[in-house]
Amino acid sequence: MKLSASLYAANPLRLAHSIAAVAPHVGSFHVDVMDGQFAPAFGCDERLVTGLMRESDVPVDMHLMIYNPAAWAVRFAGLGVRSVAFHFESAADVEKLAAEIRREGALAYLALRHTTPVEEIAGMLAAVDGVLLLTAPAGGGSFDANAFQRLASLPRDLTCIVDGNIDQTHFVRLRREEVDLAVIGKALFSHADIARQAHNLALAALCCDQVD
Secondary structure (H helix, E strand, O other): OEEEEEHHHOOHHHHHHHHHHHHHHOOEEEEEEEOOOOOOOEOOOHHHHHHHHHHOOOOEEEEEEOOOOHHHHHHHHHOOOOEEEEEOOOOOOHHHHHHHHHHOOOEEEEEEOOOOOHHHHHHHHHHOOEEEEEOOOOOOOOOOOOHHHHHHOOOOOOEEEEEOOOOHHHHHHHHHOOOOEEEEOHHHHOOOOHHHHHHHHHHHHHOOOOOO
């Protein structure tokens, strides 16, 4: 299991410093786009994403928590990001949008709110490259007590990302459910020494339950 650093949780006044500190230890940067309707507003535009890719070799994963994601999904995919996750709850045509994202060279992931039954997407899994499960309410909140049960109901060969108030205490069970990528925000960026925390969390995510 690898980690993705959620820039949503980083100090916006020290963003460049935070990116440089965690870059050697994470598998990707997780960038949210939130429209204030589907989820609380959070600003992230194409200029920030382009600049992030210019300054770092770490892959960028987009997560669109917005209504009508089609146009934005294709635009971000065209910038050269690694993946674009869009929500089942707000996509008019999952298969069409996934195909358009892939044509731009990015992976297409289907995202689900923590309250959406996993069974509702069973017939769509062949059209996407994987699933992103929110493990907390969109925009913040407590870790969902049902998250592990939801993960267990997904096919084992499906790429799985989890996102939402995740910390080191969840790692053992996430590995047991064969999660591929865990998005870390507050547990990473609220630490006084971000670089050291990123190092320790990366070790714990791989296999180690005890770090210094």
